[in-house]
Amino acid sequence: METTFQSQTTLSQEQAEEILQVFKARFEKNMNRHDSVDWTRVQKKLEASPDKLWSLHEMERTGGEPDVIGKEGDNYIFVDCSAESPKGRRSICYDRAALDSRKENKPWSNALEMAADMGIEILNEEQYRQLQQLGKFDTKTSSWIETPADIRKLGGALFGDRRYNTVFTYHNGADSYYAARGFRGMIKI
Incomplete structure (x- = not known):
């Protein structure tokens, strides 16, 4: 199965809003992965980092189901959390x-x-x-x-x-x- 990557590295406003809703729903469903993390702060960081939001979109598009699994300093750590390898x-x-x-x-x-x-x-x-x-x-x-x-x-x-x-x-x-x-x-x- 070949997966091609998009040549653009930013998302449209509509794509960004859609993927943020996907991530928020996953975040809220899996609080055991990040019980001390506030989604509002995560979303602000995502909105301020369009290139990284694009990377997360690629993780999602290829089946990774990325989610926050912790925090390191001021950074939130997202990892592929799909049950099986993406x-x-x-x-x-x-x-x-x-x-x-x-x-x-x-x-x-x-x-x-x-x-x-x-x-x-x-x-x-x-x-x-x-x-x-x-x-x-x-x-x-x-x-x-x-x-x-x-x-x-x-x-x-x-x-x-x-x-x-x-x-x-x-x-x-x-x-x-x-x-x-x-x-x-x-x-x-």
């Missing part, structure tokens, strides 16, 4: 080098470039495990996570999932791709 970001390898190394049956894209194009960061292992404390994610899928340079240098990449009520981190060749593996992103606003 559908519009699956069947991809880890990075450009992995994509270029495949001679046959190349995937349509790679996680690191997609994240950069969307203006978000791929989750690292610690962030992935923190997300898993807020719910049960990736029980049928898996998500690429940021891979340490020494592992990547040897051709590997890391991914995580939840099975048997336990969060696991695994490795694979960075050039591998599966219909059930995508990536989760994060943005601070």
Whole structure:
């Protein structure tokens, strides 16, 4: 499944209003993720950051269901909170080098470039495990996570999932791709 990204990096007023309503409804439905955060303040930050609102829109458009999961200083942390790895970001390898190394049956894209194009960061292992404390994610899928340079240098990449009520981190060749593996992103606003 190929997902293209819009060339514009801002939303129309109508798009912004629609996506803010989606985020507000999700925020109110999932207070356990952010019980000490006030939506009014989050909305003001979003309205003041049209480029980041666009990034969140891309997260939503590709199936990530982003939501606030905390605060760091003055910034709110949004992470993909879809139950499974975002559908519009699956069947991809880890990075450009992995994509270029495949001679046959190349995937349509790679996680690191997609994240950069969307203006978000791929989750690292610690962030992935923190997300898993807020719910049960990736029980049928898996998500690429940021891979340490020494592992990547040897051709590997890391991914995580939840099975048997336990969060696991695994490795694979960075050039591998599966219909059930995508990536989760994060943005601070």
